Amino acid sequence: MTTVLLTGFEPFAADPTNPSGEAVRLVGGGWDGPSRLVAEVLPVTFSGAADRLGQLVELHRPDVVIATGLAGGRDAVTPERVAINLQDARIPDNAGAQPVDVSCVPSGPTALFSSLPVKAIARDIAAGGIPSRVSLSAGSYVCNHVFYVAAHLTATRPGMRAGFIHVPWDTAHAPEGQPALPLSDIAAALHVAIATTLATPADISVAAGSIH
Ligand code: PCA
Numbered sequence: 001m002t003t004v005l006l007t008g009f010e011p012f013a014a015d016p017t018n019p020s021g022e023a024v025r026l027v028g029g030g031w032d033g034p035s036r037l038v039a040e041v042l043p044v045t046f047s048g049a050a051d052r053l054g055q056l057v058e059l060h061r062p063d064v065v066i067a068t069g070l071a072g073g074r075d076a077v078t079p080e081r082v083a084i085n086l087q088d089a090r091i092p093d094n095a096g097a098q099p100v101d102v103s104c105v106p107s108g109p110t111a112l113f114s115s116l117p118v119k120a121i122a123r124d125i126a127a128g129g130i131p132s133r134v135s136l137s138a139g140s141y142v143c144n145h146v147f148y149v150a151a152h153l154t155a156t157r158p159g160m161r162a163g164f165i166h167v168p169w170d171t172a173h174a175p176e177g178q179p180a181l182p183l184s185d186i187a188a189a190l191h192v193a194i195a196t197t198l199a200t201p202a203d204i205s206v207a208a209g210s211i212h
Contacts, residue, residue: 002035004194005062007053009069009142012044012094019170019186020068026187027194035198038062044142045095046087050104050149057153057160064161064197065150066116068190069143071135071166075179077125077189078135079118080164083148084111088140104148112151114163117196117203121165124196125189130181132189134208138164165193 008024011017021041028039038060042049057065071078085108087099118134125132138144147164154160167186174180181189 002064002198003038003060003062004035004064004066004198005038005040005056005060006190006194007040007042007056007067007146009042009044009049010094012142013091015070015072015173017170017173018070019173019183020070020167022170022183023167023187023190024068026183027190033194037194042146043094045093046089046097046099046142046145048095049142049146053146053149054153057157062160064116064194066163066165066190066193066197067146067150068165068167069146070169071139072169073178074166074168076131076133076168077181077186078133078166079114079116079121079193080135080138080147080166081114081118082111082136083114083138083144083151083164084140085109085148086140087145090141093142104145105152108148108152112148114151115154115161116163116193117200118163119206119208120200120204121193121196122208123204123206125192128188128192130185130189135166136210138166161197165190
């Protein structure tokens with residue numbers, strides 16, 4: 001049976017909740033898909049999140065890893081295309097660590113691509129009426145780190161595909177005037193991301209880049 005590992009994050013910085021973790025809980029709680037779903041909320045710490053991800057991959061041997069996190073201020077669900085081998089934290093993580101200009105994986109390549117069908121995922125989420133587009137930068141904080149570590153793990157796990165999706169604030173917790181989506185839409189988008197990934201071995205060829 002196909003196994004999907006879906007992760008979100010606990011709250012961090014000034015936010016009392018994290019919609020990625022909440023949406024992952026919702027998806028995991030109501031799961032009745034044909035594949036096996038492992039849903040887990042990761043700590044927002046550089047070392048803890050990557051270690052836990054590695055443990056989960058070792059334990060469950062997933063075919064697909066979809067890690068998710070909050071990108072406060074974005075107005076769409078954004079499958080990330082590129083992970084960079086860089087930790088450059090503007091704020092400390094939840095354990096107080098603030099790495100600056102450190103590699104995620106010391107001997108790893110400068111960047112790694114998602115092996116999820118990011119364009120098909122964005123297309124299918126948007127087709128359901130939820131704003132979505134491909135993003136070319138996951139930043140340089142804990143989300144990018146987990147994305148990079150997950151992408152790097154695919155080299156040692158033939159057949160495993162891995163990637164990352166950033167989500168906006170949820171409507172109930174967004175700061176005044178900031179873009180947001182209902183938590184139910186964020187969870188629905190993650191459902192679509194799983195279904196599209198399982199149905200799409202290779203990504204579609206459509207333009208989804210950006211000029212700047
Ligand atoms: N977002 C942060 C870390 C955890 C999260 O949900 C990020 O984008 O790096």
